[in-house]
Amino acid sequence: MLPRFWRKIKYRYDIVGSVCETCNTKYYPPRNFCPICRRRSSIKEEMFEGKGKVLSYTVVHDTPEEYKLEKPYIIALIELDNGPVITSQVVCSENEIRTGMRVKKAFRKYFEDGEDGIIYYGTKFVPDED
Amino acid sequence: MERVAIIGVGQSEFGELWDSGFREIVLKAGIDAIEDAGLEGKEIEAIYIGNMSGGRYLAQEHIAALIADYSGLAELGVPATRVEAADASGGLALRQAYLSVASGVHDIVIAAGAEKVTDVGSEMTTDIMASSADREWEGFVGATIPALYALMARKHFEMYGTTPEDLARVSVKNHKNGALNPKAQFKREITVEDVLNSPKVAEPLRLLDCAPLSDGAAAVILANEKIAREYTDNLVFIKSCTQASDYLALHSRRDITTMEAVRKAASLAYKMAEVSSQNIDVVEIHDSFTIAEIMAYEDLGFVEKGKGAELIREGITELDGSLPVNPSGGLKACGHAIGATGIRQAVEITSQLRGEAGKRQVDCETGLSLNIGGTGATAVVTIYGVV
Amino acid sequence: MKAGVVAYGTYIPRFRIRAEEIARVWGENPENIRSGLGVFQKSIPDIDEDTATISVEAAREAIERSGIDPERIGAIFVGSESHPYAVKPTATIVGDALGCGNFFHAADFEFACKAGTAGIQTCLGMVKSRMIEFGLAIGADTSQSAPGDPLEYSASAGGAAFIIGDKPIAEIESTLSFTSDTPDFWRREGQPYPSHGGRFTGTPAYFRHVISAARKIMEENGYKAEDFDYAVFHQPNGKFPVRAARMLGFRKEQIEQGLVVRMVGNTYSGSSILGFSAVLDIAKPGEKVLLVSFGSGAGSDAFIFNITDRIESYPRKPAVWDKINQGVHVDYSTYLKLRKKIKMK
Known part of the structure; x- marks a missing residue:
């Protein structure tokens, strides 16, 4: 898990994905091959807007072991402004979350490998009041 | 292409089988199928086994060799192949077996599916299941499989007016059918209120919207028509068995209320079987979550997109409706033994078409089963007929 | 050469606990705490927040407000007494999260409550000696306090980040x-x-x-x-x-x-x-x-x-006091959970 996480740090710590310059489709997580243009794909890395809106969400009560302290937490599909759709956590109260809600990125901890393991940080979202 | 018939079916109990290990349940299903077909066993030319995660549930890979060994077929050198597509592994095994007979390479083969899940704890199980979606970009952030189905459900609610009560009705129907199935894990009826009052798993999905993960195994014997006729007159043919893929992660899909893989596999299956969705008499659907059954009504073409809930509201998919779905009780009541499910569905449709389904027997000549992997990145559709 | 603060940003977690709530649990008179300590409430980090996440959020605000290209930051110092790792720097996490590239100097400071200003002084020296163009100094903590200790009324969470360079606002x-x-x-x-x-x-x-x-x-x-x-x-x-x-x-x-x-x-x-x-x-x-x-x-x-x-011309909204005055109050047991003070398996 450690090298596997490290390899993607850049893409987790901020919303760095990719864009196919042939068809202008944006991808997050990044792809190095565009499924639409295939061999004509021309992939470039791109940092996406840290703002967007909630397309769908769920409040998760039955959680994996590493998330038990966060129970319940919110998972959402978020459509980034001028960007792709991303699966992420939204940090807010259960009563606050709704589809269409504006959200912005936040740097947060996802989980840790126990008390003596490494800490997995990444991008989550919080309500965007502005 | 050879016509392919199912000449024997077998299955173990599904549920928490504390006394039985992986080897015992697979053997039970296999021996039942061989006996049902009237074979001795050594006629079998190849083994195809669907299993999602022996590596993590049992720390045992090389599952196919294990089964060849314990079934006595390793003694004869019979080739054994494990296939994996999360909880569509069973469907894939059926398809590989079907292709091997249809192609003329083999005359008679066994397709099995098996999973032993209760040797690990429930949190480990949640984690293992999460590996059927995108581990790095969905599982990592805490998007469990129920959570991902919940995202689909909420979108379906918002776009098409489907309600939690509609989802509950699916579960109620499947439990009602399961009560008539001696092999079902849950042989008891429940009410809409039971579902709506059950604990929240991933809103809007509740515990009774989710199929249990179970131990279990199932097996079917396939043969070409000529061989099949030597063993039985009550033939069930596989008229087509198709498979399609979709993007692994939900965030990559254009519309999360549609399973494109189901649509594509179904459309090809109807074409190859030369039937339409309107010709189907009985269906087994992969209701790992209640919303999946409603979406499948639409994606299999039984009703237009967005109207899936109408079928359950109007009782059309009840046992006595015009299109009985999950007469076995489905994954919800039978238990979802992951890699075994696709084969268990084939066992049910075969029993139905043979007229051997007992109290849950429906009037049918053509059946269909849909087996889904993960959140729909793999779909296997099989169409069965008595002619 | 004139140098100083060219940008600043702050972060305060959203949860709060009132002094009365802590006093209630430990059988203290809340009035004594309010008047004796002069602390009415304190901030609490969320379960997924620590010094690294607070540092990144504060620094991102400074970068966003100033428009400074993160790759021009030549040094990052994170001062804290609650670094998430005992060994392994917080500053590298911050650098990667901000997109500072790889050619920057990074170190963590610890000097109880003044590790943040220590970073400002170090950055100032590096800027004035022209070793670097911009330096990022952060002071952030999710400070610890034993349950029942008087420190518990005050030890809170938050941080501020300063970009040091020439053409300062301060x-x-x-x-x-x-x-x-x-x-x-x-x-x-x-x-x-x-x-x-x-x-x-x-x-x-x-x-x-x-x-x-x-x-x-x-x-x-x-x-x-x-x-x-x-x-x-x-x-x-x-x-x-x-x-x-x-x-x-x-x-x-x-x-x-x-x-x-x-x-x-x-x-x-x-x-x-x-x-x-x-x-x-x-x-x-x-x-x-x-x-x-x-x-x-x-x-x-x-x-x-x-x-x-x-x-x-430096954007200053939302202001620190705006952030302080927001917040969601929690009870003592939630506080214990958020601060992971409950012994679990």
């Missing part, structure tokens, strides 16, 4: 430090909570260092208390900074804006610089600010800042 006219080996407050390796010398933390520690550093920098630069528009002192509680200000001859109006501790608690490495940020939020060109931090163990860093015209 020029550093002068800075110096006063340091001695004074064990007033400490945490031994492997211990979850700090220990302290009780009343010993006052006169020989906080007051001696803060007053000595402040007097020296004012004397060296020829200033008196009335020459400053604002003064900010380290604020472990609501009492000490007020008394220090009085001892140095500052009026209440000069310290009020930067006195954030009553409503946010002691954010340790973020404490004095969060107060300073609150001052920057309203400061006008030409104004003069005195900042004196204090770190147990012990030392004080003193700074004289001159606010420049550039501050008028």
Whole structure:
């Protein structure tokens, strides 16, 4: 898990994905091959807007072991402004979350490998009041 | 292409089988199928086994060799192949077996599916299941499989007016059918209120919207028509068995209320079987979550997109409706033994078409089963007929 | 070369706990706490927040507001006494999260509550010597306190980030430090909570260092208390900074804006610089600010800042006080869970 996480740090710590310059489709997580243009794909890395809106969400009560302290937490599909759709956590109260809600990125901890393991940080979202 | 018939079916109990290990349940299903077909066993030319995660549930890979060994077929050198597509592994095994007979390479083969899940704890199980979606970009952030189905459900609610009560009705129907199935894990009826009052798993999905993960195994014997006729007159043919893929992660899909893989596999299956969705008499659907059954009504073409809930509201998919779905009780009541499910569905449709389904027997000549992997990145559709 | 703060950003977690709620659990009289300690409530980090996440959020605000290309930042110092790792820097996490590339200097500082200002001084030296163009100094903490300890009323979470360079919004006219080996407050390796010398933390520690550093920098630069528009002192509680200000001859109006501790608690490495940020939020060109931090163990860093015209075009909303005044109050048991003080399997 450690090298596997490290390899993607850049893409987790901020919303760095990719864009196919042939068809202008944006991808997050990044792809190095565009499924639409295939061999004509021309992939470039791109940092996406840290703002967007909630397309769908769920409040998760039955959680994996590493998330038990966060129970319940919110998972959402978020459509980034001028960007792709991303699966992420939204940090807010259960009563606050709704589809269409504006959200912005936040740097947060996802989980840790126990008390003596490494800490997995990444991008989550919080309500965007502005 | 050879016509392919199912000449024997077998299955173990599904549920928490504390006394039985992986080897015992697979053997039970296999021996039942061989006996049902009237074979001795050594006629079998190849083994195809669907299993999602022996590596993590049992720390045992090389599952196919294990089964060849314990079934006595390793003694004869019979080739054994494990296939994996999360909880569509069973469907894939059926398809590989079907292709091997249809192609003329083999005359008679066994397709099995098996999973032993209760040797690990429930949190480990949640984690293992999460590996059927995108581990790095969905599982990592805490998007469990129920959570991902919940995202689909909420979108379906918002776009098409489907309600939690509609989802509950699916579960109620499947439990009602399961009560008539001696092999079902849950042989008891429940009410809409039971579902709506059950604990929240991933809103809007509740515990009774989710199929249990179970131990279990199932097996079917396939043969070409000529061989099949030597063993039985009550033939069930596989008229087509198709498979399609979709993007692994939900965030990559254009519309999360549609399973494109189901649509594509179904459309090809109807074409190859030369039937339409309107010709189907009985269906087994992969209701790992209640919303999946409603979406499948639409994606299999039984009703237009967005109207899936109408079928359950109007009782059309009840046992006595015009299109009985999950007469076995489905994954919800039978238990979802992951890699075994696709084969268990084939066992049910075969029993139905043979007229051997007992109290849950429906009037049918053509059946269909849909087996889904993960959140729909793999779909296997099989169409069965008595002619 | 004139150098100083070219950008600043702050972060305060959204949860709060009131002093009364803590007092209720431990059988203390809440009025004694409010009046005795001068802390009414404190901030609490969310379950998924720590010094690294607070640092990144504060630094991102500074970068966003200033528009500085992160790759031009040549050094990152994160000062904290609650670094997520005992060994492995927080600064590298911050650098990667901000997109600073790989050619930057990084180190973590620890000096109780003054590790943040230590970073500012280090950045200033590197900028003035032209080793780097911009330096990022962060003071952030999710400070620890043993359940039932008086520290529990104040030890809070938050942080502030400063980008140091030339063309500042707040020029550093002068800075110096006063340091001695004074064990007033400490945490031994492997211990979850700090220990302290009780009343010993006052006169020989906080007051001696803060007053000595402040007097020296004012004397060296020829200033008196009335020459400053604002003064900010380290604020472990609501009492000490007020008394220090009085001892140095500052009026209440000069310290009020930067006195954030009553409503946010002691954010340790973020404490004095969060107060300073609150001052920057309203400061006008030409104004003069005195900042004196204090770190147990012990030392004080003193700074004289001159606010420049550039501050008028620097975006300052939401302000520190806006962030302080928001927040969701939780009860003591939620607080224990959020701070992971419940022993679990």
